[in-house]
Amino acid sequence: AWCGALPRSPAGAVEWSPSWGVPRVLIASCQLPYKAGWLMGAHPEDDGGLSVCNYFVLSERASEILAKDQATPALRLWKRFVEDGASTKEGISFKVVGRVEDLDKYEVPESFHRFNNKPVLLTKSCRVVTSRLPEVIEIDYDIRSWVYPARTALANYHHRAAEAELEIGYLVEGKADDELPEQILGCFKMYDMDITQAQWVSIM
Numbered sequence: 001a002w003c004g005a006l007p008r009s010p011a012g013a014v015e016w017s018p019s020w021g022v023p024r025v026l027i028a029s030c031q032l033p034y035k036a037g038w039l040m041g042a043h044p045e046d047d048g049g050l051s052v053c054n055y056f057v058l059s060e061r062a063s064e065i066l067a068k069d070q071a072t073p074a075l076r077l078w079k080r081f082v083e084d085g086a087s088t089k090e091g092i093s094f095k096v097v098g099r100v101e102d103l104d105k106y107e108v109p110e111s112f113h114r115f116n117n118k119p120v121l122l123t124k125s126c127r128v129v130t131s132r133l134p135e136v137i138e139i140d141y142d143i144r145s146w147v148y149p150a151r152t153a154l155a156n157y158h159h160r161a162a163e164a165e166l167e168i169g170y171l172v173e174g175k176a177d178d179e180l181p182e183q184i185l186g187c188f189k190m191y192d193m194d195i196t197q198a199q200w201v202s203i204m
Helices: 060-067 073-084 110-115 148-155
Strands: 025-032 050-057 094-100 119-122 126-129 136-142 165-172 186-191
Touching (some): 050 186, 060 073
Antiparallel strands (some): 094 119, 094 165
């Protein structure tokens, strides 16, 4: 659950309206594994993982476009995703793209290169929280339920994350001509993320 005041819209932006059908704030929460787990079966219960949470606010440009009822294909697709309230392979799919700057300079296995800068559909590992719509939507996804190679690559090279510059972007997948071009909904960078130093916190 989100606690505290919501972030403000950009200065000078058109006042957000629920009639646009697009939330003003997107919260994305990723649960990373500390352990790779097993090839088959459930992930270890003692691995609570690490949360990486971000929020994104509707931009000044997007607000202007929506206020004029001139939504781009990507904004129309985002509106449909919000209406559906779910990310599925068969329907509308939310996805994440991760990229490590200068990956070649790090001593990592080839599996890292296969995942670098490649979009990943967030479907079964994803939960869309719509209880605070129309203003806020939250998307949570749990990498501990991803395929074993992805979990192994992340869990076995925590020490490299403390040295790297990581870029993450979120978007909705366009599957038809009228849903293209795709556009990034929100993106951010992480520097020197030493997840072994993450702190236990409680909001209870």
